[in-house]
Amino acid sequence: MSENVGEHVPFECPSCSPDLETVHEVLTTGGGNATVKCTDCGHVHKEAIESESSVSVDVVVSQDGESFTGTAEFDPEETIYEGDEFVVETDELIAQVRVTSIEAGPEDRTTRAEATEVDTLWTREVGNVSVGVTVNPKEGSDEGSRSLEVHVPGDYEFEVGETEEFGEEAFTVTGIHVRENAIDSYKFPKLGDEGDVVFAKDVKRVYGDDESSGAWSAW
Template sequence: MDKIDVVEAACPQCSPEEEVMHTVVKSHLLKCEQCGFIHRLPHEKKKAIKIKVIVSRGGASSAQQLEVDADEELYAGDEFVIDVGEDVSGVRIQSLELLTGGRSERAKAKDVRTIWARAIDEVVVKIAVQRLGETQSLDYKVNGDYEFAIGDIMKLKGYEVRISSIKVRDGGIFKRTGKAIKAKDVRRIYSKIISQERRAVGEGLRASRKRSGENARKA
């Protein structure tokens, strides 16, 4: 059995001030044992540079900056924390735009013009619901680390639906019952209605907020 390396390091998500146990995922990546967040290995910035980061969240995007060591290797799939406006957001690298042109999934920071990233701390998951031969697409906002499992039953717009398959962002589709996928890795969830409730009890997070706003205005 391969030896699993563990180290103590500060976690930018759950323990930025005190060191906690981490598992070494790659030579440059650590996984926090307390919260599961994956981040870069802490290091002394000898040649710090700032790189523009385009962060997309839903249909909107914003430009931020990330300060890194010039010789640090960046990879598509890396996750890190960045200031987005007045908030701090967890993001994942989608691709790297190079100074020489084109994009790559791996490069040294000094060779990167722009990091293209996606917010993953809170994501909107597309859920396709099959009903009477028709398919309706719903948006469901949830924490990026929330797990959906095939076979799970959810309440959406007054119906109980069962998840039948999940399409992930790398293009694969899973159909095995019990297979769980984190929301940040989901491209689309496919579901089927199994029962209808007398009144809407779920309607997803977005619909709930909308109803609350309408009730407040009526009051």
């Protein structure tokens, strides 16, 4: 079991009850021991305590507009940060997720918290993701830009200047907008220099020039 300061827990008291447990107040903890005081006679002594091996935290997973709930186990001394990634299991799926928000109380959202202080982790599935793409028409076309959605692994790389093909769709990447919670990993929130690369899980939107050979479909 694990004790916290101020809790009342059962221990044998070497002064007044060496064979039967009595109620003790936890005064201090540390180093695998607790200093406790017998509430019957006031005797203060140390007792060995066991630390919790893990704590269970509620997790909400967002995937393609749907939400699923599950739990994840963390070390009690671990600090969880916005942007952290881990695997979570729900009734619907097992997913690689990224923390997008940490709820440490009903009205308390933060970017970091000790695992023991977390009420709920809000996350987004990043193992497999949907990426929105705006495709600009070919030169001389009287069509307007169109939007499409592609489904790729989270670690798929979009590179400015490279041509992507998805079925009948093909486009050359001209720009990439990075998600807000991933901006620190890139030089700018909007990338447009040839050779700039962004992982699909970090993409807010891709922009490209049409390279498709067939007629456009309506979106």
